[in-house]
């Protein structure tokens with residue numbers, strides 16, 4: 001018997017997506033067990049890791065787990081956190097690129113009421129937290145976009161508004 005087949009698809013051990021502790025697989029199952037967070041099950045078909053207790057899904061790209069969102073507030077909150085982090089590192093974001101697979105989920109939550117400053121002739125250009133939004137290329141052309149949630153274009157500088165003043169759930 002091939003020894004690799006005794007382990008779930010991510011191998012004998014992974015980092016827990018919640019606490020980043022190394023956690024081990026239970027052989028001959030699809031389960032990893034974190035002493036703090038309980039059982040995670042690997043789905044060999046979708047290559048998702050599912051936290052059984054919360055039902056949260058994760059996918060992995062270059063050894064980093066990305067939470068898979070099913071509610072628009074989830075991804076919006078994650079983008080807000082990333083903007084906050086950029087700000088503390090001395091950058092400001094100039095654009096957000098959201099994975100195409102979230103287009104239907106998040107589309108109605110984007111701001112379209114006012115024209116983006118740089119595009120006065122395009123009043124429908126969507127924005128989020130005041131930033132222009134674009135959607136990623138199709139994951140068939142760039143498989144990274146089947147896993148990661150968004151990317152931010154950034155430049156050094158001070159944002160015109162502190163991220164804490166951005167409204168999370170307008």
Ligand SMILES: [Zn+2]
Pocket residue numbers: 016017018019020021034035036037038
């Ligand atoms: Zn954990």
